[in-house]
Amino acid sequence: MDDTASSLACHGLEKYLGEDESRVHVLRGVSLAINPGEVHAVVGPSGCGKSSLLYILGLLDRPDAGTLWIGREEIATLSDDLLSARRNEELGFIFQFHFLLQDFTAIENVVIPMRRLGGSTDGEMRERAAGLLDAVGLSDKADRSSRALSGGEQQRVAIARALANDPAVILADEPTGNLDTANSARVFALLKDLVHRERKALLLVTHNPAIAQACDWIHTMRDGLIVDSAWHG
Amino acid sequence: MSPASHIALRFTVSRKRSLALSLVGVIFGVAFFILTQAQTQGFERYFIQTIIGTSGAVIISDRFQSRYTSFSDAGARAAEDVMRSRGQGRRKYYEGITNAAEIMRVARQFSNVSACAPVVQGTVGIRSNFTSEVLSVQGVDLDAQLAATALRSQIIAGRIEDYRASRAGVMLGSLLADKLQVGVGDTVQMTGPDPKPRTFTVTAIFRTGNNIIDERRGYIEQRAAQGLLKKPGLVSVIIVKLRDPDRAPEIAAHFERLFGHRARSWQERERGNLQIFSTLRLSAGITVSLIILLAGFLIFNTLTMAVMEKIREIAILRSMGYRRLDISVIFLGQGILVATIGSVLGAAAGALFTYLVSLIPIKVTGFFYTDRFLVAWSWQHYLTAAAIAFIAVLGASFLPARRAANLAPVATLRGSGQ
Structure with a gap:
């Protein structure tokens, strides 16, 4: 893989968690490159460092060692505000527990990242959000309070929200872990289709073997290291 | 509207019940602060209006001579400063003013001086058919007195014109007239240093509202007073009315240096009473501010709870x-x-309360006379109340806001995922 052409790449990432006696070396030199149009799965047993890797790649946490690029920009030295800006412009997150803002409607949840990005009128933002909700099959529930949506619907809103600012990279932590089989398959198919169609990059952490097998790449982690990377494309 | 402000507005609306209590606290705190300040300052202002209307903004009285002299001006000023720092204890005073006309002519040239009135003062005995009392007699030049004081508005019986037309008229304080049991048209006799009594007709009765003045003071024509007190050609004090009474201390100090006569501002004369009003106002302000602080505490509580409840939403916002x-x-x-x-x-409630309170009938005498609640309308009360509200509320919001900002999103997301 050519690092400079990757949407997201890291080299030699190391991370420690905890202090003193409880200090754990959760990442022991992880290197990875995710290119546009690829779907990567990270699998491994609990505690192997999958989530830590995801949060560092998502600029929510800083590595103790190693380098990280988004596109051609090395982001290790960026300030907290600039990291926030990169998250807003370049990354989209999908979490297992979807984490919608409960006081907001479905469409308002999708608009939230756009407001931070700026540059669009209220009408433009709502129009784009409506389109994204339509893409995930929720056009008829756009104005419903997020509390009134089912788990599957909430996760689809979270996917629409992750795509709101047209990010180059989508990071997902067990995106189907809280859904039934039918919804799980539907959500994954939606994401995969989007990545291939719009040449975005997707990295997802999953325990679901079926989902992992359907990805282009499977990275197996153990004890803070990627012990195997297999191409399934 | 910024993205954060938009979310803040939505969060506020969604927590309207818990924030409503804090809001009510702020509303009542601000309203009561305005009300108490309006009341205390209303009474204070009326008191000041009364004392200035009765005795002028500045009173020029006895001539003085420094006991220290110097050949140089600088030395004289230094000695003067020393005297002032020692409470003017190094002066020798000479009773009255002998060149009143000249002093008034010069004083009137000051732009801040709007009127001057010479007054001859002394104490005489006054006797009616009922009893005898002590009278603090004021020999006045009527026109000058009317221009320099609020005497015309203080008349509650009789007419100024009758006094003017009378050759030996007297205007008595209301409480003194009550004690003597005399009314307009009755005669009284006054006895000064000359044991031969002189007869005066009561042509008007005035009420300043200040009991000390109303039970002792009476006005008669200036020459009659000079004769009665055996002070021919002497003026005891000059009452000076100022366009800006707040500048009275500076004017008084300047007049002292200029005329070599004692000059006292109303602030100096009434220092003790003014301190009482200031203390009352401060005390009321502090007490009522506690309501606002309580509202601030409620907001602190509400927002701290909100941060705890929204911890996952904060993390997701950070991830976005x-x-x-x-x-x-x-x-x-x-x-x-x-x-x-x-x-x-x-502020709106405060203005309404202030208006309603101003309608309450209440009779006050002693310092001044009023038959209704006195209030002062000042934008400063509203500004101060709002400033206290903002300081209290923002102070209370700061800690929860800082806590929310410093939350590490990873810790929340990691915890939620397990």
Whole structure:
């Protein structure tokens, strides 16, 4: 893989968690490159460092060692505000527990990242959000309070929200872990289709073997290291 | 509207019940602060109006001579400063003013001076058919007195014109007239240093509202007073009316240096009473501010709970690119909203309460006379109340907002995922 052409790449990432006696070396030199149009799965047993890797790649946490690029920009030295800006412009997150803002409607949840990005009128933002909700099959529930949506619907809103600012990279932590089989398959198919169609990059952490097998790449982690990377494309 | 302000507004609306209590606290705190300040300052202003209307903004009295002399001006000023620092204890005073006309002519040339009135003062005995009392007699030049004081508005019986037309008329304080049991048209006799009594007709009765004045003072024509007191050609004091009474201390100090006569401002004469009013106002302000502080505590409580409840939403906002500052603004914004709405509604309620209180009938005598609640309308009360509300509410919002901004999103997301 050519690092400079990757949407997201890291080299030699190391991370420690905890202090003193409880200090754990959760990442022991992880290197990875995710290119546009690829779907990567990270699998491994609990505690192997999958989530830590995801949060560092998502600029929510800083590595103790190693380098990280988004596109051609090395982001290790960026300030907290600039990291926030990169998250807003370049990354989209999908979490297992979807984490919608409960006081907001479905469409308002999708608009939230756009407001931070700026540059669009209220009408433009709502129009784009409506389109994204339509893409995930929720056009008829756009104005419903997020509390009134089912788990599957909430996760689809979270996917629409992750795509709101047209990010180059989508990071997902067990995106189907809280859904039934039918919804799980539907959500994954939606994401995969989007990545291939719009040449975005997707990295997802999953325990679901079926989902992992359907990805282009499977990275197996153990004890803070990627012990195997297999191409399934 | 910024993205963070937009979210703050939505969070506030969704927590309207818990924030409503804080809002009510701010509204009542601001309203009561305005009301108490309006009342205390209303009475204070009326008291000041009474004393200035009765005795002038500045009173020029006895001539003095420094006991220290110097050949140089600088030395004289230094000695003067020393005397002032020692409470003017190094002066020798000579009773009265012998060149009153000249002093008034010069004083009137000051732009701040609007009128001057010479007064001959002394104490005489006064006797009616009922009893005898002591009278603090004021020999006045009627026109000058009317121009320099509020005497015309203080007349409650009789007419100024009757006094003017009378050759030996007297205007008596209301309480003194009560004691003597005399009314307009009755005669009284006054006895001064000359044991031969002189007869005067009561042509008017005045009420300043200040009991000390109303039970002792009477006005007669100036020459009659000079004759009665055996002070021919002497003036005891000159009452000076100022366009800007607040500048009386500077004018008084300047007059002392210029005329070599003692000059006292109303602030100096009434220092003790004014301190009572200031203390009352401060005390009321502090007491009522506690309501606002209590509202601030409620907001602190509400926002701290909100931060705990929204901990996952804060993490997700951070993951979407919202900065620490944005998160602070979301929670500070809720405080700002409460403080703004509370200040506006509190100011409106304060104005309404102040108006309603001003309609309450209440009879006050002693320092001054009034038959209704006195209130002062001042934008400063509203500004101060709003400032206290903002300081209390923003102070209370700051800690929860900072806590929210400093939350590490990873810790929340990691915890939620397990």
